[in-house]
Amino acid sequence: MAQLQKSIDKRNALIKATIELVNNNGFHATPMSKIAKMANVSPATIYLYFENKQDLVNKTYIDVKAQYTSYAFETYTTDMSVEHGFEIIWKRIADFKLNESENAMFLAQCDNTPIIDEPSLQEGIKHLQPLLDLWERGKKEGLIKNMSNYLLYAYAINPLSFLMMAQKRGAFQLEASQLEDAYQSAWSSIKN
Amino acid sequence: MAQLQKSIDKRNALIKATIELVNNNGFHATPMSKIAKMANVSPATIYLYFENKQDLVNKTYIDVKAQYTSYAFETYTTDMSVEHGFEIIWKRIADFKLNESENAMFLAQCDNTPIIDEPSLQEGIKHLQPLLDLWERGKKEGLIKNMSNYLLYAYAINPLSFLMMAQKRGAFQLEASQLEDAYQSAWSSIKN
DNA sequence: ACAATAAAAATGAACGTTCATTCTTTTTTT
DNA sequence: AAAAAAAGAATGAACGTTCATTTTTATTGT
Numbered sequence: 001m002a003q004l005q006k007s008i009d010k011r012n013a014l015i016k017a018t019i020e021l022v023n024n025n026g027f028h029a030t031p032m033s034k035i036a037k038m039a040n041v042s043p044a045t046i047y048l049y050f051e052n053k054q055d056l057v058n059k060t061y062i063d064v065k066a067q068y069t070s071y072a073f074e075t076y077t078t079d080m081s082v083e084h085g086f087e088i089i090w091k092r093i094a095d096f097k098l099n100e101s102e103n104a105m106f107l108a109q110c111d112n113t114p115i116i117d118e119p120s121l122q123e124g125i126k127h128l129q130p131l132l133d134l135w136e137r138g139k140k141e142g143l144i145k146n147m148s149n150y151l152l153y154a155y156a157i158n159p160l161s162f163l164m165m166a167q168k169r170g171a172f173q174l175e176a177s178q179l180e181d182a183y184q185s186a187w188s189s190i191k192n
Numbered sequence: 193m194a195q196l197q198k199s200i201d202k203r204n205a206l207i208k209a210t211i212e213l214v215n216n217n218g219f220h221a222t223p224m225s226k227i228a229k230m231a232n233v234s235p236a237t238i239y240l241y242f243e244n245k246q247d248l249v250n251k252t253y254i255d256v257k258a259q260y261t262s263y264a265f266e267t268y269t270t271d272m273s274v275e276h277g278f279e280i281i282w283k284r285i286a287d288f289k290l291n292e293s294e295n296a297m298f299l300a301q302c303d304n305t306p307i308i309d310e311p312s313l314q315e316g317i318k319h320l321q322p323l324l325d326l327w328e329r330g331k332k333e334g335l336i337k338n339m340s341n342y343l344l345y346a347y348a349i350n351p352l353s354f355l356m357m358a359q360k361r362g363a364f365q366l367e368a369s370q371l372e373d374a375y376q377s378a379w380s381s382i383k384n
Numbered sequence: 385a386c387a388a389t390a391a392a393a394a395t396g397a398a399c400g401t402t403c404a405t406t407c408t409t410t411t412t413t414t
Numbered sequence: 415a416a417a418a419a420a421a422g423a424a425t426g427a428a429c430g431t432t433c434a435t436t437t438t439t440a441t442t443g444t
Contacts, residue, residue: 007419026306028220032404042421044406053404112304112357114218147373150364154351155377162350163342165304172342181339185347189381199393224430234395236432245430 011049013039018060019106027057027115058120061110064103069127071096076130082138083187086156089131090186093157094179097164104164131157135190145192155189203241205231210252211298219249219307250312253302256295261319263288268322274330275379278348281323282378285349289356290366296356323349327382337384347381 017038021030032053036043050056072092076085097104110116116124135152138144144152163182166172174182209230213222224245228235242248264285268277289296302308308316327344330336336344355374358364366374 024306026219028218028307031402033402043404044422045420047405048419108304112300114216115220145373145377147377148364148370150355150358151351151370151374151377154354154358154374155347155381158354159343159346159350162346166342166346172340178340178343181337182343182346185337185339185343185381189347189377202394223428225428235430236396237394239431240393 007049010039010041010045014041014046014049014056015060015063018056019064019102022057022109023102023105027109027113054117057110058116060106061116061120062123064106065124066127067100067103068096068107071100073130078130078133082134082141082143083191085134086138086187087183089134090156090183094160094182097160098167098174098179101164101168104161105168108161108165143192144190147190152190156186159186199241202231202233202237206233206238206241206248207252207255210248211256211294214249214301215294215297219301219305246309249302250308252298253308253312254315256298257316258319259292259295260288260299263292265322270322270325274326274333274335275383277326278330278379279375281326282348282375286352286371286374289352290359290371293356293360296353297360300353300357335384336382339382344382348378351378 014035017035018030021034021038032046033043035056036046046056050059072089074092076088076092078085080088131153132149135144135149139146159182163174167174206227209227210222213226213230224238225235227248228238238248242251264281266284268280268284270277272280323345324341327336327341331338351374355366359366
């Protein structure tokens with residue numbers, strides 16, 4: 001127990017360091033030695049937890065993606081109405097993207113570059129299923145536009161990534177009232 | 193003249209090679225030697241055209257961004273109505289993102305990573321002004337929601353980046369009829 | 385018009401550095 | 415005392431950049 005605990009702490013420290021360094025410097029300027037230093041570990045120790053650098057960044061991606069979806073669906077249950085369920089999920093996602101912005105930023109970087117390998121990307125997509133199911137239900141009930149789920153995601157969810165990025169860059173600040181505007185825009189772009 | 197022409201060709205070849213390699217392999221796996229090889233040039237020659245690797249990628253970004261905005265506003269004039277002007281611009285942007293996807297993909301990568309330095313990012317933003325002006329006009333006329341331009345961009349334009357990326361990954365194909373859906377979603381998310 | 389010469393552009397090889405990874409030894413845990 | 419975990423130093427490869435040289439282009443004097 002104590003031994004396993006210690007290992008998990010170290011693994012988490014490595015993942016945290018990876019996120020922070022890749023966010024700030026990019027993958028190309030994030031050497032293993034810096035990751036090790038930030039996690040208070042020897043470079044060699046990384047290789048006890050991960051096969052190599054690619055494996056480290058893949059696993060980091062999967063880890064963060066799992067956190068993201070778990071957070072998103074935390075308060076959602078399938079017995080909610082389509083509109084209410086969507087609002088619940090959307091606001092959780094907004095919370096995650098704007099408050100846990102280190103994690104969200106890392107995902108944005110991974111989703112827009114070829115640094116994560118295909119199997120790991122696939123692995124990350126899986127957990128989004130509850131939202132897709134909700135949308136299918138909404139389409140059947142005639143509440144949601146009969147469009148591809150990609151289009152729905154593009155308009156209802158993805159804008160939050162852009163806003164998170166703009167906020168991270170200090171370009172602007174999303175206030176609570178604007179968040180309500182944003183939600184209305186999201187809903188009106190996908191509702192029938 | 194002949195000499196200058198030759199130089200511009202070589203510069204363009206270098207920029208094209210940079211885009212292609214960074215798109216496919218990422219910045220971290222794009223050595224100067226590969227860029228040189230793809231542009232049919234000696235590595236040393238790159239340094240006659242650009243200060244260093246950072247400068248090369250900065251200049252590439254600015255170059256592509258200028259192409260993007262120039263394409264976007266090609267058929268737009270300020271005497272158009274807000275709604276018509278927006279449709280014109282939106283569809284040009286959609287064209288660019290979906291047809292010139294190599295260029296669009298490169299921009300997406302740059303806009304979601306720290307590989308481009310701040311001054312070059314600022315330089316790239318400048319040319320978007322006509323769209324922001326159009327939106328300001330739309331707000332005054334009560335046609336467009338009175339929201340931050342960041343929010344408007346997030347909902348009206350940014351989804352196209354996501355769709356371009358999904359299409360590039362082969363996840364799905366955006367048909368002409370879906371494009372019309374997409375435009376309607378964009379417009380309904382920002383109109384009053 | 386044309387050699388001769390200067391200037392510019394381009395090259396391949398070389399340099400010093402940095403990196404991911406491994407090896408050997410030490411420390412910690414069982 | 416054995417096994418597992420961790421460490422620091424070592425290694426070889428790869429990288430960005432520069433150097434010495436060659437090739438191409440432009441300029442000059444006749």
